[in-house]
Amino acid sequence: MRKTWIAALALVFLSGCALFEPEKASRAPGIGGDPEQCLADLRISGTRFETMADFATPDGCRVTNPVKLLKLRSDLNRPATMACPLALALARFDFQTVQPLAQQYLRQGVRKIHHVGAYDCRSQRDGKRLSQHGLGMAMDFWAFELDDGAILKVRDDWRGNSPRTTFLRKLAEEACRHFHLVLTPSSDYDHKDHIHVDMGPWMRCG
Numbered sequence: 683m684r685k686t687w688i689a690a691l692a693l694v695f696l697s698g699c700a701l702f703e704p705e706k707a708s709r710a711p712g713i714g715g716d717p718e719q720c721l722a723d724l725r726i727s728g729t730r731f732e733t734m735a736d737f738a739t740p741d742g743c744r745v746t747n748p749v750k751l752l753k754l755r756s757d758l759n760r761p762a763t764m765a766c767p768l769a770l771a772l773a774r775f776d777f778q779t780v781q782p783l784a785q786q787y788l789r790q791g792v793r794k795i796h797h798v799g800a801y802d803c804r805s806q807r808d809g810k811r812l813s814q815h816g817l818g819m820a821m822d823f824w825a826f827e828l829d830d831g832a833i834l835k836v837r838d839d840w841r842g843n844s845p846r847t848t849f850l851r852k853l854a855e856e857a858c859r860h861f862h863l864v865l866t867p868s869s870d871y872d873h874k875d876h877i878h879v880d881m882g883p884w885m886r887c888g
């Protein structure tokens with residue numbers, strides 16, 4: 683009995699490690715991945731979340747395999763509703779990129795990620811196409827709170843020569859390993875104060 687329990691624990695541990703193998707980061711599935719596998723991977727990713735029923739709105743927004751993400755390894759400033767593939771990509775992004783880069787450039791961890799939402803029923807700026815936010819496949823970050831309480835804001839720290847700027851720039855660069863599209867203050871004026879990441883069909887890095 684004890685052996686079975688230890689074997690089960692070892693399996694969970696090993697699967698957890700496998701989930702975070704760097705080479706798997708680039709294989710993050712978008713829409714169309716196996717919903718059950720996504721939830722299973724998310725359960726061993728160190729996040730806290732609640733599952734939800736699929737939903738759709740009359741104006742065309744819809745989220746398949748939605749979850750309410752409560753926590754990554756880092757805290758979130760508030761829970762966020764999103765499709766499972768995005769939550770899984772965020773879990774990997776936090777574990778593989780955000781925390782190591784914070785240690786490397788700022789000598790401490792990130793304790794809270796401040797976002798301005800994931801699912802949000804709206805169209806893109808051109809008003810023609812549904813935003814990936816309307817599918818629960820996009821998220822916007824505006825700040826990163828460090829272990830010592832300091833808050834790095836994309837609006838204030840994107841430009842300059844400080845380690846904060848290096849951290850944010852590297853973070854956006856490496857985000858491309860986890861997400862399909864990454865937009866920053868360097869992309870356009872609409873993103874002057876946040877970093878947008880999504881798992882949609884378009885590939886673009888910064």
Ligand SMILES: [Zn+2]
Nearest residue numbers: 820821822878
């Ligand atoms: Zn966005």
